[in-house]
Amino acid sequence: MNADVLVIGAGIGGTLAALSAARMGKSVILTEETDWIGGQLTAQAVPPDEHPWIESFGCTATYRQFRNRLRDYYRTHYPIREEARGDALLNPGSAWVSRLSHEPKVAKKLLEDMIQPYLSNGQITLLLETKPVSVEVMGDQITSVTVKKKGKTLDIAGAYVLDATECGDLLPLAGAEYRVGAESKDMTGEPHALDTYRPGDMQSFTQVFALQYDPEGSHTIDKPLMYEHWKSYQASFLEHLQLSWDIPDADTGKSKRFRMFNDGEELGLWQYRRVIDANLFEEGFFKGDLSLINWPQNDFWEGAIVDVPEEVRQDRLYQAKQLSLSLLYWLQTEAPRDDGGFGYPGLKLRPDIVGTEDGIAKHPYIRESRRIEALETVVEQDINADYSPYKGVRKRKNSIGIGAYRIDLHPTTETNRLFYAPSYPFEIPLGALIPKRLKNLIPACKNIGCTHLTNGCMRVHPVEWNIGESAGALAAFAIDHKASLLSIHENADLTWAFQQKLEHLGVALHWPEVGIL
Known part of the structure; x- marks a missing residue:
């Protein structure tokens, strides 16, 4: 099978990557190892973790639409009391950790609705219960990905390959340079990095x-x-x-x-x-x-x-x-x-x-993934309010999206450390989506150029949504302009043109000054 863009993994990032590439006229093969798209929102059964400004600012237009449709779905289809129905900020679960806590199956239905037009017209081919097993690479270019579905293998190929798996599973298969676990101070220069690199020290x-x-x-x-x-x-x-x-x-x-x-x-x-x-x-x-x-x-x-x-x-x-x-x-x-x-x-x-027999969600909730070695890496000093030299949001001329969350590490698997830091909102640089070597691989969720520490705020729902949406658009833009990822990054005119496309798609690129989380 062939398509313009391959998206491996249909969690939040993968689903939105496929949607944005399709919106830009490209054909997409989208694979998912479970039988539900949606990742954290659905198969992992985790309602949104979001920043305090989410009701008015700080997400893409499609994420805003998704949140609005969630509330409308409950108002329209459930026998909700009139006082709740009239609440503009309806929270079906009245949860205190999420402003919009909802059932996984409702999110699944709405995400399916978002991509359904492109399933109908054939632009998106969705392969559920399908996992990558090997990757063919020639001359720093991925030429095909072999996936397995119910015991049978299938070779799929595309001009660009997006890794949207929950753990960055495509990276080792493709021989991509990546990091996993907790980096050392020598690797990142971060004040709270460990003294030595511990690849096995990951978030729980x-x-x-x-x-x-x-x-x-x-x-x-x-x-x-x-x-x-x-x-x-x-x-x-x-x-x-x-x-x-x-x-x-x-x-x-x-x-x-x-x-x-x-x-x-x-x-x-x-x-x-x-x-x-x-x-x-x-x-x-x-x-x-x-x-x-x-x-x-x-x-x-x-x-x-x-x-x-x-x-x-x-x-x-x-x-x-x-x-x-x-x-x-x-x-x-x-x-x-x-x-x-x-x-x-x-x-x-x-x-x-x-949607399971044993009552446990279809997929474990993954907080930390493998991360590509990228042209640009977001480090602690870019976000941690106590150590940032920017005294506010670090403005990125090549921003491809925004996010906000406190740097938040749950107990890790070797050093067992917790970490929670006051943080500024952040802008995601284009180079965080571009590997140092492979020419047509793009990360599309938690596996971008970030660190063990900054992953603690990159992993949340609206950020992964933004990353996936921008990653899919980047692949489509590169095809349309017959431009390499490196040239888009190095050429200011191409970067600006890509940013214009993102803004047209409804991706906000910069933060106003809103303060510290």
Whole structure:
């Protein structure tokens, strides 16, 4: 199979890369290893992490449309109460970590709607349950990618190849220069980089699951096989058990206590990523709230799943699932209740919400990927407000998009460090999307030219969306202008022309002065 552009991975970045390339008239082959497009929003079951200005500024036009359509979908299709229906900032889950917390399947439907016209006219060919297995390279040019779908292999080729896999899986297959894990100070010059390079020191990942709360019911699962292990597990860097209401506090490095439910003064973890607040809908329509459980208690930091033998990877995925199921069993049976006593047996696993049989999301929530060695690398000093020499947003003449989030590292897999820093919003340089050597490979999600530290704010939903959208447009622009990626980067006129195309597509390139996160 052949197309103008190959996009390997249909998470947020990959889906938007395919959409923007198609909008610019190009044919696209889009592959995805699960049977759902949408990545973090859908298969990983993580509602949006966003910056505080998102309702008015700081995202692409298509991301704004997506957010508006999400709210409209609930208003149109659900029996929502009139006072909630009229809320311009409707949050279906009334979550406190996300301004628009929603069910994964609703996001999946809306993303499918966005690319459906291009599926219908044949510009996008979507191959689900398809993984890359090898890459053919000649003269620093990728000539084809071999993918496997249900045991059968297929060779696909295109003028440009975009790696939008969750872990940057195409990079080692193509022999691309990349980094993984925590760089050293010598490599990046970052104040908080490690003294030595530790490629195995990556952010923890999470196996998310969906729950409904039925206070009158009893839905306790069978005791997980590793429950006794996780029940007594205490990481050496923490002063509390993993399964407890104490969670690590990145600001202090110590523990911070939470509770199950909001009580008016203290925040509860149940509402943290709640996606359905039953009180917003007609009485009795939902028999209880729905919440996606992506809490510090089920972060898995006992080892990375990138660049390790497959048997090690599978074992760690299994352990992480057991951790999530053990958290559920603890919540149902032994967790100290807000009102006294122990356990909430009314917590009901909802496999249908995440589209799986075991109730665990289709794909683990990946916070950190392999990252290309790029022409430009975004480093801590560009973003960390305490160390930035720019005293505000670093303005990029060659910006291809914007983002904002505090540099936020969950406990890592070797040094177990947490990191949380006050940050300026940032502008993404064109060179972060261009590898140092390979001529037709473009990263399209968390695998751009950033570091272990700055990945901590590049990984969030609106940023990955922007990266994917700009990456797809870059491939199409290069084809239209018969220009290499290097020439677009080095030629100011070509850079400006590409930026004009991005602005036409609705990609904002620069921040106003908005302050520090």
